[in-house]
Amino acid sequence: MKNKMLIRSGLAALALMTVASASHAHDPDEWYVGGAAGIVNGKKPTFVPAPARGSADNVGPFRKLVIRGATLIDGTGAPPRGPYDIVVEGNKITAITQAGWPGLPQAKGRAPTDADYEIDATGMYVMPGFNDMHVHTPASDKAPDMSYAYKLWLAHGVTTVRGVPLADPVVASSEKNRSAANEIAAPRIFNYQTLGAGWDGGPIDSPDKARAWVKWAAAHNIDGIKFFNRPEETPQIIAAAIDEAHKNKMGTTAHLSQTGVANFNAYDAAEAGLDTVTHYYGHFESLLKDGTIQRFPSDYDYNNEQHRFGEVAEIWNQTVEPESERWWDYLKHQKEKHVTFDPTMNIYAASRDLMRARNADWQNLYTTPQLWAYFQSTRDNHGSYFYDWGTENEFAWKKFYNNYFKLVNDYKNIGGRVTVGTDSGFIYKVYGFAYIEELELLREAGFSPLEIMRSATMWGSQTLYEPKGMAPPTGVLRVGMLADMVITRENPLANLKTLYGTGHSRLNPETNKQEMVGGVSYTIKDGIVYDAKKLLAEVAEMVKAEKARTGQAGAGPANPNAM
Numbered sequence: 353m354k355n356k357m358l359i360r361s362g363l364a365a366l367a368l369m370t371v372a373s374a375s376h377a378h379d380p381d382e383w384y385v386g387g388a389a390g391i392v393n394g395k396k397p398t399f400v401p402a403p404a405r406g407s408a409d410n411v412g413p414f415r416k417l418v419i420r421g422a423t424l425i426d427g428t429g430a431p432p433r434g435p436y437d438i439v440v441e442g443n444k445i446t447a448i449t450q451a452g453w454p455g456l457p458q459a460k461g462r463a464p465t466d467a468d469y470e471i472d473a474t475g476m477y478v479m480p481g482f483n484d485m486h487v488h489t490p491a492s493d494k495a496p497d498m499s500y501a502y503k504l505w506l507a508h509g510v511t512t513v514r515g516v517p518l519a520d521p522v523v524a525s526s527e528k529n530r531s532a533a534n535e536i537a538a539p540r541i542f543n544y545q546t547l548g549a550g551w552d553g554g555p556i557d558s559p560d561k562a563r564a565w566v567k568w569a570a571a572h573n574i575d576g577i578k579f580f581n582r583p584e585e586t587p588q589i590i591a592a593a594i595d596e597a598h599k600n601k602m603g604t605t606a607h608l609s610q611t612g613v614a615n616f617n618a619y620d621a622a623e624a625g626l627d628t629v630t631h632y633y634g635h636f637e638s639l640l641k642d643g644t645i646q647r648f649p650s651d652y653d654y655n656n657e658q659h660r661f662g663e664v665a666e667i668w669n670q671t672v673e674p675e676s677e678r679w680w681d682y683l684k685h686q687k688e689k690h691v692t693f694d695p696t697m698n699i700y701a702a703s704r705d706l707m708r709a710r711n712a713d714w715q716n717l718y719t720t721p722q723l724w725a726y727f728q729s730t731r732d733n734h735g736s737y738f739y740d741w742g743t744e745n746e747f748a749w750k751k752f753y754n755n756y757f758k759l760v761n762d763y764k765n766i767g768g769r770v771t772v773g774t775d776s777g778f779i780y781k782v783y784g785f786a787y788i789e790e791l792e793l794l795r796e797a798g799f800s801p802l803e804i805m806r807s808a809t810m811w812g813s814q815t816l817y818e819p820k821g822m823a824p825p826t827g828v829l830r831v832g833m834l835a836d837m838v839i840t841r842e843n844p845l846a847n848l849k850t851l852y853g854t855g856h857s858r859l860n861p862e863t864n865k866q867e868m869v870g871g872v873s874y875t876i877k878d879g880i881v882y883d884a885k886k887l888l889a890e891v892a893e894m895v896k897a898e899k900a901r902t903g904q905a906g907a908g909p910a911n912p913n914a915m
Contacts, residue, residue: 353436359803361564361850363481364734367442368578369538374547379914382427384466385901388408391791393479397491397493397494398491398492398496399489399491399492399519399523400491400492400496400497400498400532401497401523401526401530401536401690402416402437402497402498402502402527402534402536402537402538403497403499403534403536404536405534405536406537406827407483407539408886408890409503409537409882409883409887410537410880410881410882410883411469411881412469412876412879412881413440413442413443413534413835413878413879413880414440414441414442414468414469414879415441415442415468416440416441416464416466416467416468416469417439417440417441417467417468417469417470417471417835417879418437418438418439418440418464418467418469418470418471418580418740419437419438419440419470419471419474419478419837420433420437420451420458420462420471420472420473420474421435421436421437421451421458421472421474421475421476421798422434422436422438422473422474422476422477422478422646422839423435423436423450423475423476423843423847424436424438424448424477424478424479424829424907425477425478425479425802425805425844426479426480426810426828426829426830427432427479427480427800427805427809427810427811427827427829428806428828429702429803429805429806430812431802432845432861433453434451434479435450435451435452435458435474435911436448436449436450436451436453437449437451437462439464439467439648440480440671440829440835440876440879441455442744442835442877442879443833443834443835443879444832444833444834444835444879445829445832445833445835446828446831447464447831448829448830448853449462450461457472459580461553461586461730465670466800467714467890470665471839471874471879471881473839475790475853476839476840476841476873477839477840477841477842477843477844477891478739478827478837478838478839479509479805479809479826479829479837479840479844479867480809480813480827480833480836480838480876481506481509481510481511481512481670481809481826481836481837481875481876482510482511482512482772482785482787482807482809482812483510483511483512483513483514483541483632483771483772483808483811483812483813483816483826484505484510484512484513484514484539484772484773484774484775484809485513485514485563485628485771485772485773485812485815485816485817486514486605486630486695486696486773486775486777486784487501487505487513487514487515487516487518487773487774488515488516488517488518488519488776489501489502489515489518489519489527489776489777489778490723490777490783490882491519492722493720493726494720494722494723494726494777494858495503495720495723495898496563496894496898497729498519498527498538499536499537500720500891500894501776501777501783501784501889502520502536502537502538502539502783503537503890504718504782504783504785504853504887504888505539505783505784506537506538506539506784506785506875506884506887506889507574507784507853507871507872507875507884507885507887507888507891508784508785508787508788508852508853508875508880508884509786509787509837509838509840509850509851509872509875509876510539510576510787510875511539511540511822511826511837511838511875511876511883512539512540512541512542512771512812512813512816512836512887513541513542514542514544514605515528515541515542515543515544515548516544516578516630517545517659518541518543518545518574518603519545519550519906520550521543521545521549521550521572522550522575524541524543525572525573525574525614525755527541528541528542528573528773529541529573529689532751534878534880537882537887538812539877540826540877540878542546542554542576542603542816543573543574543576544574544576544577544603544605544724545569545576545577545578546577546578546580547577547579547580547583547585547589547590547718547728548565548567549569549574550569550572550574551565551568551569553565553568554593555584556584556585556588556589556624557584557589558589558592559588559589559591559637560592560615561589562589562590562592562596563592563593565593566593566597566600566602568604569600569602570600570601571600572884574602575602575603575819575820575838576597576602576603576604576605576627576814577593577594577597577603577604577605577817578605578606578607579593579606579607579608579613579626580606580607580609580612580614581606581607581608581609581610581611581616581633581634582609582612583611583612584594585616586615587611587615587616587620587624590606590616590621591624591625592690594624594625595625597819598625598819601813602626602819603627603818603819603820604625604626604627604628604815605626605627605628605629605634605694606621606626606630606632606634607631608621608629608634608637609633609655609755610633610646610654610660610664612626613633613634613637614637614644614645616634616640616790617634617635618633618634618635618637618638618712618866619634619638619682619685619686620687621634621691622667622685622686622691623689623901625689625847626657626690626691626834627687627690627691627692627815627819627839628641628691628692628693628694628815629691629692629693629694629820630694630696630702631695631696631699631775631835632695632700632756635682635754636667636668636670636671636759637667638682638884639671639672639678639679639682639717640667640670640671640672641670641671641672641678641712643672645669646663646666646667646670647666647670647840648663649663656731657731657734657735657736657737658737658738658739658740658741660737661700661703661737662737662741662748664752665703665745665748665749665752665852666752667750667752668748668751668752668754668755669751671755672871673885674755674758674759674762675758677685679762680686680766681745683759683762683763683766684834685770686767686768687763687766687768688761689765689783691866692769692770692771692811692815693760693763693766693768693769693770693771694770694771694772694773695756695816696772696773696774696775697756697757697760697762697790697792697793697794697797698771698774698781698786698787698789698790699735699774699775699776699778699781699786700749700779701737701777701778701781701789701793702738702751702779702781703741703745703746703749703779703816704746704748704749704750704753704791704816704876705743705746705879709728709730709779709780709781710780711783712780712784712785713852713854714785714852714854715726715780715782715833717854717895718785718853718888718890718892718895718897719782719855719895720894720895720899721895721898721899721902721904722898722902723777723782724904725849725904726777726778727779728870729741734778735778735779736778738781756795756797757797758798759799760794760797760798760817761797761799764803764807769775769810769811769814769815770794770799770807770814771807771808771811771812772790772791772794772804772807772808772812773790774787774790782831784853785853786853788849788851788852791848791851792808792848792849793846798823801844801845801846801848803843804848806846809826809828809829810824810828811828812827813825813826813828814827815826817844833851834878835876835877835879836876836877836878837874837875837876838872838874838875838876839872839873839875840866840870840871840872840873841869841870841873841878842856842869849870850869850870850871851870851871851872852870852871853871853873853888854868855868855869855870855871855885856868856869856870871884871885871888873885874885875887
């Protein structure tokens with residue numbers, strides 16, 4: 353899900369790059385030129401790059417940073433252990449040493465004693481930074497600039513994102529470089545683009561053209577390809593692009609949309625060498641029990657998004673039974689072909705409980721009025737499809753989720769890799785907060801808390817760096833790794849809700865009063881220590897200012913008809 357961009361050569365200022373916020377076909381990762389789609393108040397939205405990194409919410413990097421007395425959750429699936437001191441020099445972990453024994457006082461004056469900065473993490477938990485494997489940044493129809501998403505991601509421990517795409521190729525490349533240089537407060541950025549994006553070589557209408565674009569993309573700071581199963585993306589073209597991508601050390605991921613899945617489903621994609629299937633598209637179409645195409649009503653129109661998203665869940669009773677022979681054969685085939693599943697279950701969760709999503713704790717404080725307006729049901733914003741969403745729709749989606757949970761959990765149980773991605777900015781999902789919801793949905797699917805942490809950290813990093821032929825420098829707490837970490841006061845293995853920036857409500861046994869606990873305390877990216885609470889406060893101020901500027905002070909989780 354991402355907005356189509358009008359790409360202009362020789363653009364003087366990145367802030368002027370224009371994006372149409374929804375295409376006529378609601379295939380928002382494609383780039384259109386012209387048309388009325390995406391017009392807001394007579395103007396086309398723009399991607400506004402993040403401002404330069406200041407010092408109000410972060411410190412570092414340091415010659416020597418020491419994190420004292422923490423319990424480690426290292427990302428490999430190993431159980432927690434502690435207390436440990438973690439030494440960071442510049443942007444790398446240089447030592448992890450035991451600081452004592454649980455239940456006993458920690459020794460005073462522990463080496464090293466020459467730290468430039470220390471964090472007392474006694475009783476706290478440290479994890480590798482999280483990877484969000486499916487992101488798009490908001491254009492000006494959703495937020496004043498891209499830092500809105502960056503700060504919310506960092507505030508929830510996300511230190512690396514895979515943009516699919518983040519923005520158009522020019523803006524995404526620039527933001528990737530600025531983040532790598534720590535010129536902006538942002539996660540690391542992997543720049544995936546849709547087939548054909550950004551070049552002037554004409555449409556991708558043959559396998560040779562696909563290979564030519566891939567070579568061009570590899571030379572233009574693009575890390576991978578996002579396929580859509582668009583009508584022009586024939587199986588032969590996709591297969592050629594995947595093959596050429598691997599030759600050029602680029603990754604591949606695919607949203608196998610309904611417009612092409614009858615000819616190229618997830619089984620076919622695995623045969624072609626695809627690295628990652630994102631969302632659910634293509635899986636269940638590979639498992640139909642009576643026919644080869646999902647049965648749609650005769651009046652179905654894919655471009656009517658209530659039809660599109662209302663009917664997609666109806667496949668739940670058209671597929672083979674979970675854990676049947678064909679079910680296992682399919683999953684074993686995906687594993688044999690080394691396919692990664694990136695399920696993004698959070699982005700569709702409103703479909704099974706719309707009121708819950710609309711009234712989430714964070715909507716009022718952290719959702720910009722522009723984004724809130726975008727969420728409201730309308731025929732021309734992608735993902736705003738709740739035209740007349742009722743009990744029967746939610747019933748079908750609950751049934752669908754039961755099967756989807758089983759598919760993802762069974763894949764993990766046979767050794768398949770599952771990662772964590774969100775696709776925020778649509779369907780009532782807000783950056784950062786949606787990431788924690790995705791972790792909770794993996795728990796509901798049957799993952800243990802340690803398995804969830806592995807998916808969020810080590811498995812995500814492996815998925816990003818393997819196509820490059822590199823050992824991942826992130827994803828595990830280990831000497832020699834980059835200093836990307838998440839520090840929390842509460843134990844996330846005991847309660848994932850304590851990772852939400854809004855915190856977790858708990859009764860204080862001494863006062864008999866409810867209090868809010870949790871949230872990430874610090875996120876460290878590249879040795880820079882970000883104060884998660886300050887990042888959230890800055891976003892809250894941004895939202896408040898936008899409400900005042902737009903005259904929408906009441907925007908938030910109220911009756912949608914009030915908008």
